[in-house]
Amino acid sequence: REVLTRPNLALWVTKDHKIYQKEEPYPSCGPDDCVVHVKATGICGSEIHFWKSGRIGDCCVTHDIILGHESSGQILEVGSNVQNFQIGDRVSIEPGVSCWECDMCIRGRYNLCPKVKFSGTPPSDGTMRRFVAHPARFLHKIPDTMSFATAALIEPLSVAYNAVRRAKPYLGQPILICGAGPIGLATALCARAAGASPIVITDLEQNRLDQVRAMGFDRTLKIDLSWDRLTTASKMREVMGTDCLPQIAFEATGAGSSINSACYALEDGGTLLQIGCGKPDIEIPLMSMGFREVNIVTSFRYQQSWPVVIRLVAEGVLGDVDALITHTFPVERTIDAFETCADRSNLAIKVQIVDE
Ligand code: NAD
Ligand code: ZN
Incomplete structure (x- = not known):
């Protein structure tokens, strides 16, 4: 050998x-x-x-x-x-x-x-x-x-699969992905396969978003950190293109600013699905989320994902x-x-x- x-x-x-x-x-x-x-x-x-x-x-x-x-x-x-x-x-x-x-x-x-x-x-x-x-x-x-x-790729796809399994997006549900790194993009692939639509992907860097569009996700939003809640929501409506707001936001940066824009962008009653890991003491607008019944769900790594994700990839379900x-x-x-x-x-x- x-x-x-x-x-x-x-x-x-x-x-x-x-x-x-x-x-x-x-x-x-x-x-x-x-x-x-x-x-x-x-x-x-x-x-x-x-x-x-x-x-x-x-x-x-x-x-x-x-x-x-x-x-x-x-x-x-x-x-x-x-x-x-x-x-x-x-x-x-x-x-x-x-x-x-x-x-x-x-x-x-x-x-x-x-x-x-x-x-x-x-x-x-x-x-x-x-x-x-x-x-x-x-x-x-x-x-x-x-x-x-x-x-x-089954490992990063498993992180995404676990988050999508916990959020349970359904056919036609509008969603947001915050952060166009490998985890955000893997989550976009899994959520799309689960039927979520439309899907908006954010990042701070336009050249990263251009790359995302080339991958077939054409609703992207370059976040400006100076936006307040109303501006974020109105930019979000614009890019969603269907006069709706996301009902699930998959947060895949861990940055406090991104968690905040996710909360601002969500429809009332929506769900923040936190994947990103950041500083241990991030402030979130908890009270405003409380008045709007925004759910917070976390997702940590994965369990029992490999056999399913291998099958989904092999059958081309994830694209x-x-x-x-x-x-x-x-x-x-x-x-x-x-x-x-x-x-x-x-x-x-x-x-x-x-x-x-
Ligand atoms: P990455 O750093 O490669 O990608 C993050 C992207 O987010 C970058 O493109 C960056 O430009 C963008 N970004 C940063 N701040 C932003 C903001 N305020 N608004 C919009 N976009 C912003 O990271 P990755 O490898 O894709 O991982 C994403 C996150 O997921 C990390 O925090 C990582 O620690 C975490 N993670 C969690 C788990 C888990 O089990 N929960 C597993 C793996 C990774
Ligand atoms: Zn044990």
Whole structure:
């Protein structure tokens, strides 16, 4: 097997804001694990954050860790207890390894497991290496027709799927997506498939919105942070084009200003579906939301999403998900991939690292 002669290059982040590549030993395969040859990995905004600021909320980089949680690959080795996988199987990796014993896990809400080991989030090492051992329970077979690059999108699409599943948009329901990053756009694809219409997408940057229009979402709104509630609502009516206001706003930036414009833009009785993660102490216009019975619903990662999202993507239900991938680099150039992703002038949506 030629691939085994290649170095197990891994991408590390340090607590003092550096990233570097270093060769790792070939992983040992536990009885419940499979060793995966990682073939495609997406870079997530959170990884740029761990690199540039060393933390996300209370989650700090306190020692060097390997990043990566959006991966797919091919199985090289199968643990002694594992029944349902064979060498050569093609898989997408679900990165949140929950304990399967606590109340939340038993109730099926395993995304809320307090003991979860999440790949590439301190203190757990991630999937940005050529070879990784991962519990078979959190590996999902992909069809032969699905590329590894597409299979590495199942993670961000799962974030979107979970949010859409919690919001339950229906056929013809007007919705708003705040933020045209990969999560906002993945949410737009899922909400469109669920029947939501019209869909308005906001951003602060016009060139990002031009990109969005090229993806087939032609109702976009460049937010001006000086708008008050009435102006926001009237701009929203204009771009919705049907004299209606959104009934669900999927907030996918985490910025306080964006949460506020989402609340202003919503129809009375609507729902703020908060996906974005920002500062811990964001102020929201809670009283004005209360007088208008605006619901707040949150969504954290995902549970039981991989099989469904794999099926939706394979059957084309979500449309052209590969349009999210704007840049691709070989493993050896992972550092360049990070630099490209971090420089907003590159208009990167999803930057991927691939290995043949
Ligand atoms: P991103 O930074 O790539 O994209 C955010 C976009 O929002 C950018 O294009 C930016 O220009 C735009 N933006 C910023 N402020 C804005 C404002 N006031 N109004 C309109 N647009 C604005 O981020 P991403 O990777 O797409 O992730 C989006 C958010 O989702 C992040 O906060 C991330 O932490 C969060 N996230 C949450 C979960 C979860 O489980 N809930 C999972 C993954 C990511
Ligand atoms: Zn648990």
